Amino acid sequence: MNPLRARRAVRDLYARPTITAADLTAPLLVLPDDGPAGPELPGATSLYGVARTVRRWRDLGIRGVKIFAYGHDRDHRASGALAAGNRMLAGIEAVKAVAPDMAVTTEVCGCSWTDHGQCVLRRDDGGIDLDATYELMAAMAVQHAQAGADVVSPTAMLDGSVRAVRSWLDEANHRDVGVNPNLALHTVLYGPFKQLMGTDPRAGHRRGLQLEPGRADRDALVQARRWVAEGADSLTLQPVMTAMDVLVRLRADQQVPIVAYSTSGEWAALQQLGPEGVVEYHAALKRAGADVILSFAAEQVAQHLEGAGRG
Numbered sequence: 656m657n658p659l660r661a662r663r664a665v666r667d668l669y670a671r672p673t674i675t676a677a678d679l680t681a682p683l684l685v686l687p688d689d690g691p692a693g694p695e696l697p698g699a700t701s702l703y704g705v706a707r708t709v710r711r712w713r714d715l716g717i718r719g720v721k722i723f724a725y726g727h728d729r730d731h732r733a734s735g736a737l738a739a740g741n742r743m744l745a746g747i748e749a750v751k752a753v754a755p756d757m758a759v760t761t762e763v764c765g766c767s768w769t770d771h772g773q774c775v776l777r778r779d780d781g782g783i784d785l786d787a788t789y790e791l792m793a794a795m796a797v798q799h800a801q802a803g804a805d806v807v808s809p810t811a812m813l814d815g816s817v818r819a820v821r822s823w824l825d826e827a828n829h830r831d832v833g834v835n836p837n838l839a840l841h842t843v844l845y846g847p848f849k850q851l852m853g854t855d856p857r858a859g860h861r862r863g864l865q866l867e868p869g870r871a872d873r874d875a876l877v878q879a880r881r882w883v884a885e886g887a888d889s890l891t892l893q894p895v896m897t898a899m900d901v902l903v904r905l906r907a908d909q910q911v912p913i914v915a916y917s918t919s920g921e922w923a924a925l926q927q928l929g930p931e932g933v934v935e936y937h938a939a940l941k942r943a944g945a946d947v948i949l950s951f952a953a954e955q956v957a958q959h960l961e962g963a964g965r966g
Protein backbone atom coordinates (compact mmCIF):
# COMPACT_ATOMS: atom_id res chain seq x y z
CA MET A 656 0.00 0.00 0.00
CA ASN A 657 1.22 3.46 -0.86
CA PRO A 658 1.93 5.06 2.54
CA LEU A 659 0.70 8.42 1.21
CA ARG A 660 -2.82 6.99 1.22
CA ALA A 661 -2.67 6.77 4.97
CA ARG A 662 -3.14 10.55 4.96
CA ARG A 663 -6.75 11.52 4.93
CA ALA A 664 -6.18 14.60 2.75
CA VAL A 665 -4.45 12.53 0.09
CA ARG A 666 -7.10 9.83 0.20
CA ASP A 667 -9.72 12.50 -0.33
CA LEU A 668 -7.69 14.14 -3.10
CA TYR A 669 -7.56 10.94 -5.13
CA ALA A 670 -11.02 9.71 -4.21
CA ARG A 671 -13.34 8.90 -7.11
CA PRO A 672 -17.05 9.55 -6.83
CA THR A 673 -18.88 6.56 -5.49
CA ILE A 674 -22.56 5.72 -5.69
CA THR A 675 -25.23 8.34 -5.03
CA ALA A 676 -29.04 8.26 -5.12
CA ALA A 677 -28.88 9.86 -8.58
CA ASP A 678 -27.43 6.60 -9.94
CA LEU A 679 -30.50 4.67 -8.83
CA THR A 680 -33.86 3.85 -10.33
CA ALA A 681 -36.48 1.56 -8.84
CA PRO A 682 -38.91 -1.02 -10.22
CA LEU A 683 -42.53 -0.04 -9.55
CA LEU A 684 -44.86 -3.04 -9.66
CA VAL A 685 -48.45 -1.88 -10.03
CA LEU A 686 -50.79 -4.50 -8.61
CA PRO A 687 -54.55 -4.92 -8.13
CA ASP A 688 -55.96 -3.30 -4.97
CA ASP A 689 -56.70 -6.66 -3.37
CA GLY A 690 -53.34 -8.34 -3.65
CA PRO A 691 -52.34 -10.68 -5.23
CA ALA A 692 -50.66 -12.42 -2.32
CA GLY A 693 -47.08 -13.27 -3.06
CA PRO A 694 -43.51 -12.57 -2.05
CA GLU A 695 -42.93 -9.10 -0.62
CA LEU A 696 -40.97 -6.83 -2.89
CA PRO A 697 -40.18 -3.14 -2.37
CA GLY A 698 -41.99 -1.05 -4.96
CA ALA A 699 -44.94 -3.44 -5.23
CA THR A 700 -48.07 -1.35 -4.71
CA SER A 701 -51.66 -0.80 -5.75
CA LEU A 702 -52.43 2.10 -8.04
CA TYR A 703 -53.46 4.11 -4.97
CA GLY A 704 -50.05 3.59 -3.38
CA VAL A 705 -48.13 4.85 -6.42
CA ALA A 706 -48.18 8.54 -5.45
CA ARG A 707 -46.94 7.94 -1.92
CA THR A 708 -44.19 5.55 -3.07
CA VAL A 709 -42.95 7.81 -5.83
CA ARG A 710 -42.92 10.92 -3.61
CA ARG A 711 -40.83 9.05 -1.07
CA TRP A 712 -38.34 7.97 -3.76
CA ARG A 713 -38.17 11.42 -5.31
CA ASP A 714 -37.44 12.96 -1.92
CA LEU A 715 -34.53 10.55 -1.51
CA GLY A 716 -33.06 11.71 -4.83
CA ILE A 717 -34.01 8.67 -6.93
CA ARG A 718 -34.39 9.84 -10.51
CA GLY A 719 -36.38 7.17 -12.28
CA VAL A 720 -38.81 4.27 -12.07
CA LYS A 721 -39.48 1.32 -14.32
CA ILE A 722 -43.13 0.39 -14.31
CA PHE A 723 -44.40 -3.18 -14.55
CA ALA A 724 -48.16 -3.76 -14.42
CA TYR A 725 -50.10 -6.78 -13.26
CA GLY A 726 -52.64 -7.63 -15.96
CA HIS A 727 -55.93 -8.97 -14.64
CA ASP A 728 -57.58 -9.55 -18.03
CA ARG A 729 -55.45 -12.13 -19.79
CA ASP A 730 -56.19 -13.80 -23.10
CA HIS A 731 -54.48 -15.42 -26.05
CA ARG A 732 -53.94 -12.12 -27.87
CA ALA A 733 -52.95 -10.02 -24.83
CA SER A 734 -55.86 -7.67 -25.55
CA GLY A 735 -55.67 -6.18 -22.04
CA ALA A 736 -52.24 -4.77 -22.89
CA LEU A 737 -53.91 -2.34 -25.30
CA ALA A 738 -57.13 -1.71 -23.39
CA ALA A 739 -57.79 1.96 -22.70
CA GLY A 740 -56.92 3.03 -19.15
CA ASN A 741 -55.28 -0.26 -18.24
CA ARG A 742 -53.11 -0.55 -15.13
CA MET A 743 -49.89 0.31 -16.97
CA LEU A 744 -51.31 3.48 -18.51
CA ALA A 745 -52.88 4.50 -15.20
CA GLY A 746 -49.57 3.82 -13.47
CA ILE A 747 -47.63 6.05 -15.88
CA GLU A 748 -50.11 8.88 -15.37
CA ALA A 749 -50.03 8.46 -11.60
CA VAL A 750 -46.23 8.78 -11.50
CA LYS A 751 -46.12 11.80 -13.81
CA ALA A 752 -48.92 13.48 -11.85
CA VAL A 753 -46.89 13.56 -8.63
CA ALA A 754 -43.36 13.67 -10.04
CA PRO A 755 -43.17 15.08 -13.58
CA ASP A 756 -39.36 15.06 -13.42
CA MET A 757 -39.16 11.39 -12.51
CA ALA A 758 -37.96 9.49 -15.60
CA VAL A 759 -40.52 6.81 -16.41
CA THR A 760 -39.49 3.66 -18.22
CA THR A 761 -42.12 1.03 -18.99
CA GLU A 762 -41.92 -2.67 -19.64
CA VAL A 763 -43.21 -3.56 -23.10
CA CYS A 764 -43.99 -7.26 -23.03
CA GLY A 765 -46.91 -9.62 -23.47
CA CYS A 766 -46.45 -11.84 -20.43
CA SER A 767 -48.61 -9.85 -17.97
CA TRP A 768 -51.45 -9.96 -20.47
CA THR A 769 -51.36 -13.40 -22.13
CA ASP A 770 -53.31 -16.31 -20.64
CA HIS A 771 -50.40 -18.63 -21.42
CA GLY A 772 -47.94 -16.33 -19.63
CA GLN A 773 -45.57 -16.08 -22.58
CA CYS A 774 -43.95 -12.80 -23.58
CA VAL A 775 -44.88 -13.35 -27.24
CA LEU A 776 -48.07 -14.20 -29.11
CA ARG A 777 -48.42 -17.72 -30.43
CA ARG A 778 -49.98 -19.17 -33.56
CA ASP A 779 -52.40 -22.07 -33.20
CA ASP A 780 -49.61 -24.49 -34.09
CA GLY A 781 -47.56 -23.11 -31.16
CA GLY A 782 -45.02 -21.16 -33.21
CA ILE A 783 -44.34 -17.49 -32.48
CA ASP A 784 -46.73 -15.20 -34.35
CA LEU A 785 -44.00 -12.75 -35.29
CA ASP A 786 -46.04 -10.09 -37.04
CA ALA A 787 -48.69 -10.02 -34.34
CA THR A 788 -46.02 -9.82 -31.62
CA TYR A 789 -44.21 -6.92 -33.32
CA GLU A 790 -47.52 -5.14 -33.68
CA LEU A 791 -48.45 -5.75 -30.04
CA MET A 792 -45.11 -4.45 -28.78
CA ALA A 793 -45.13 -1.42 -31.07
CA ALA A 794 -48.74 -0.53 -30.21
CA MET A 795 -48.04 -0.90 -26.47
CA ALA A 796 -45.02 1.37 -26.83
CA VAL A 797 -47.05 4.09 -28.55
CA GLN A 798 -49.75 3.94 -25.87
CA HIS A 799 -47.15 4.15 -23.09
CA ALA A 800 -45.58 7.15 -24.82
CA GLN A 801 -48.97 8.83 -25.14
CA ALA A 802 -49.58 8.28 -21.43
CA GLY A 803 -46.29 10.02 -20.64
CA ALA A 804 -43.54 7.38 -20.62
CA ASP A 805 -40.05 8.70 -21.35
CA VAL A 806 -38.51 5.38 -22.31
CA VAL A 807 -40.06 2.08 -23.36
CA SER A 808 -38.30 -1.17 -22.66
CA PRO A 809 -39.09 -4.21 -24.82
CA THR A 810 -38.35 -7.33 -22.78
CA ALA A 811 -38.83 -10.26 -25.15
CA MET A 812 -35.61 -10.61 -27.10
CA LEU A 813 -37.11 -10.93 -30.54
CA ASP A 814 -34.96 -9.64 -33.38
CA GLY A 815 -36.87 -6.98 -35.29
CA SER A 816 -38.93 -5.88 -32.28
CA VAL A 817 -36.81 -2.84 -31.48
CA ARG A 818 -36.98 -1.69 -35.11
CA ALA A 819 -40.77 -2.10 -35.06
CA VAL A 820 -41.12 -0.20 -31.78
CA ARG A 821 -38.80 2.60 -32.95
CA SER A 822 -40.60 3.08 -36.25
CA TRP A 823 -44.10 3.10 -34.71
CA LEU A 824 -42.96 5.66 -32.13
CA ASP A 825 -41.51 7.84 -34.89
CA GLU A 826 -44.69 7.53 -36.99
CA ALA A 827 -46.75 8.58 -33.97
CA ASN A 828 -44.52 11.61 -33.46
CA HIS A 829 -42.84 10.28 -30.33
CA ARG A 830 -39.33 10.74 -31.68
CA ASP A 831 -38.15 11.88 -28.26
CA VAL A 832 -39.20 8.67 -26.48
CA GLY A 833 -36.31 6.27 -25.94
CA VAL A 834 -36.16 2.54 -26.66
CA ASN A 835 -34.30 0.47 -24.10
CA PRO A 836 -34.39 -3.24 -24.96
CA ASN A 837 -33.36 -5.93 -22.52
CA LEU A 838 -30.43 -8.26 -22.57
CA ALA A 839 -31.94 -10.94 -20.35
CA LEU A 840 -30.13 -14.05 -19.23
CA HIS A 841 -31.95 -17.24 -18.37
CA THR A 842 -31.74 -17.32 -14.55
CA VAL A 843 -33.47 -18.29 -11.32
CA LEU A 844 -33.10 -14.67 -10.19
CA TYR A 845 -36.51 -13.65 -11.62
CA GLY A 846 -38.34 -16.00 -9.22
CA PRO A 847 -40.12 -13.62 -6.80
CA PHE A 848 -41.17 -11.27 -9.64
CA LYS A 849 -42.69 -14.05 -11.71
CA GLN A 850 -44.53 -15.41 -8.69
CA LEU A 851 -45.95 -12.03 -7.68
CA MET A 852 -46.81 -10.86 -11.19
CA GLY A 853 -48.11 -14.22 -12.37
CA THR A 854 -45.85 -14.20 -15.41
CA ASP A 855 -44.42 -17.68 -15.20
CA PRO A 856 -45.36 -19.41 -18.47
CA ARG A 857 -48.11 -22.00 -17.85
CA ALA A 858 -46.13 -24.43 -19.97
CA GLY A 859 -42.46 -24.53 -20.81
CA HIS A 860 -40.15 -21.57 -20.20
CA ARG A 861 -38.69 -18.51 -21.91
CA ARG A 862 -35.35 -20.06 -22.64
CA GLY A 863 -35.53 -19.59 -26.40
CA LEU A 864 -36.00 -15.84 -25.89
CA GLN A 865 -33.27 -15.32 -23.31
CA LEU A 866 -29.49 -15.46 -23.39
CA GLU A 867 -28.01 -18.83 -22.51
CA PRO A 868 -25.89 -18.27 -19.39
CA GLY A 869 -22.96 -20.28 -20.73
CA ARG A 870 -22.75 -18.09 -23.82
CA ALA A 871 -23.91 -14.75 -22.41
CA ASP A 872 -20.42 -13.22 -22.36
CA ARG A 873 -20.41 -13.44 -26.17
CA ASP A 874 -24.07 -13.47 -27.16
CA ALA A 875 -24.90 -10.35 -25.12
CA LEU A 876 -22.42 -8.36 -27.21
CA VAL A 877 -23.84 -9.68 -30.47
CA GLN A 878 -27.38 -8.89 -29.33
CA ALA A 879 -26.41 -5.44 -28.05
CA ARG A 880 -24.93 -4.49 -31.42
CA ARG A 881 -28.06 -5.73 -33.12
CA TRP A 882 -30.33 -3.73 -30.79
CA VAL A 883 -28.33 -0.56 -31.34
CA ALA A 884 -28.49 -1.11 -35.10
CA GLU A 885 -32.28 -1.47 -34.81
CA GLY A 886 -32.54 1.87 -33.01
CA ALA A 887 -31.98 1.21 -29.30
CA ASP A 888 -30.59 4.25 -27.53
CA SER A 889 -29.83 2.47 -24.26
CA LEU A 890 -29.75 -1.12 -22.99
CA THR A 891 -30.76 -3.02 -19.87
CA LEU A 892 -28.82 -6.01 -18.63
CA GLN A 893 -30.65 -8.42 -16.31
CA PRO A 894 -29.76 -9.94 -13.94
CA VAL A 895 -26.37 -8.50 -12.96
CA MET A 896 -25.32 -10.36 -9.84
CA THR A 897 -24.45 -13.42 -11.90
CA ALA A 898 -23.50 -11.40 -14.99
CA MET A 899 -20.97 -8.83 -13.76
CA ASP A 900 -18.55 -10.09 -16.39
CA VAL A 901 -21.16 -9.41 -19.07
CA LEU A 902 -21.63 -5.87 -17.73
CA VAL A 903 -17.91 -5.17 -17.96
CA ARG A 904 -17.72 -6.56 -21.50
CA LEU A 905 -20.80 -4.65 -22.62
CA ARG A 906 -19.35 -1.45 -21.22
CA ALA A 907 -16.18 -1.97 -23.20
CA ASP A 908 -18.11 -2.70 -26.40
CA GLN A 909 -20.91 -0.10 -26.27
CA GLN A 910 -21.19 3.65 -25.80
CA VAL A 911 -24.96 3.79 -25.16
CA PRO A 912 -26.16 4.09 -21.55
CA ILE A 913 -26.36 0.73 -19.81
CA VAL A 914 -28.93 0.03 -17.12
CA ALA A 915 -27.90 -2.75 -14.74
CA TYR A 916 -31.04 -4.41 -13.40
CA SER A 917 -30.62 -6.09 -10.03
CA THR A 918 -33.65 -8.39 -10.23
CA SER A 919 -36.16 -9.65 -7.67
CA GLY A 920 -34.21 -12.78 -6.76
CA GLU A 921 -31.12 -10.67 -6.17
CA TRP A 922 -32.99 -8.51 -3.70
CA ALA A 923 -33.95 -11.49 -1.58
CA ALA A 924 -30.35 -12.73 -1.55
CA LEU A 925 -28.82 -9.29 -0.95
CA GLN A 926 -30.71 -8.81 2.31
CA GLN A 927 -28.28 -11.28 3.88
CA LEU A 928 -25.52 -8.69 3.45
CA GLY A 929 -27.13 -6.01 5.59
CA PRO A 930 -27.51 -2.39 4.41
CA GLU A 931 -23.80 -1.60 4.12
CA GLY A 932 -23.19 -4.73 2.11
CA VAL A 933 -26.09 -3.87 -0.17
CA VAL A 934 -24.59 -0.41 -0.76
CA GLU A 935 -21.21 -2.00 -1.48
CA TYR A 936 -22.78 -4.25 -4.11
CA HIS A 937 -24.45 -1.32 -5.87
CA ALA A 938 -21.20 0.65 -5.82
CA ALA A 939 -19.55 -2.34 -7.50
CA LEU A 940 -22.17 -2.27 -10.25
CA LYS A 941 -21.40 1.37 -10.89
CA ARG A 942 -17.65 0.71 -10.97
CA ALA A 943 -18.23 -2.20 -13.35
CA GLY A 944 -19.73 0.25 -15.82
CA ALA A 945 -23.44 0.69 -15.12
CA ASP A 946 -24.71 4.16 -16.05
CA VAL A 947 -27.91 3.53 -14.15
CA ILE A 948 -28.76 0.91 -11.56
CA LEU A 949 -32.33 -0.40 -11.50
CA SER A 950 -32.81 -2.16 -8.21
CA PHE A 951 -35.40 -3.28 -5.69
CA ALA A 952 -32.90 -2.07 -3.10
CA ALA A 953 -32.83 1.48 -4.52
CA GLU A 954 -34.74 2.95 -1.59
CA GLN A 955 -32.70 1.04 0.96
CA VAL A 956 -29.45 2.21 -0.63
CA ALA A 957 -30.61 5.83 -0.96
CA GLN A 958 -31.74 5.84 2.66
CA HIS A 959 -28.44 4.44 3.84
CA LEU A 960 -26.47 7.00 1.81
CA GLU A 961 -28.56 9.82 3.23
CA GLY A 962 -27.91 8.58 6.75
CA ALA A 963 -24.16 8.30 6.07
CA GLY A 964 -24.09 11.82 4.61
CA ARG A 965 -25.61 13.30 7.75
CA GLY A 966 -23.38 11.28 10.10
Ligand SMILES: NCc1[nH]cc(CCC(=O)O)c1CC(=O)O
Pocket residue numbers: 762764766774810811844845846847848849854861917918919920
Ligand atom coordinates in the same frame (compact mmCIF):
# COMPACT_ATOMS: atom_id res chain seq x y z
N1 LIG B 1 -40.79 -10.53 -19.19
C1 LIG B 1 -41.20 -10.54 -17.86
C2 LIG B 1 -40.18 -10.07 -16.91
N2 LIG B 1 -39.82 -8.78 -16.83
C3 LIG B 1 -38.89 -8.68 -15.82
C4 LIG B 1 -38.67 -9.92 -15.29
C5 LIG B 1 -37.79 -10.21 -14.14
C6 LIG B 1 -37.70 -9.06 -13.21
C7 LIG B 1 -37.21 -9.37 -11.84
O1 LIG B 1 -37.07 -10.53 -11.44
O2 LIG B 1 -36.96 -8.40 -11.13
C8 LIG B 1 -39.47 -10.82 -15.99
C9 LIG B 1 -39.54 -12.26 -15.73
C10 LIG B 1 -39.17 -13.12 -16.89
O3 LIG B 1 -38.91 -12.65 -17.99
O4 LIG B 1 -39.15 -14.34 -16.73
Ligand SMILES: [Zn+2]
Pocket residue numbers: 764765766767773774810811
Ligand atom coordinates in the same frame (compact mmCIF):
# COMPACT_ATOMS: atom_id res chain seq x y z
ZN1 LIG C 1 -42.39 -10.94 -20.75
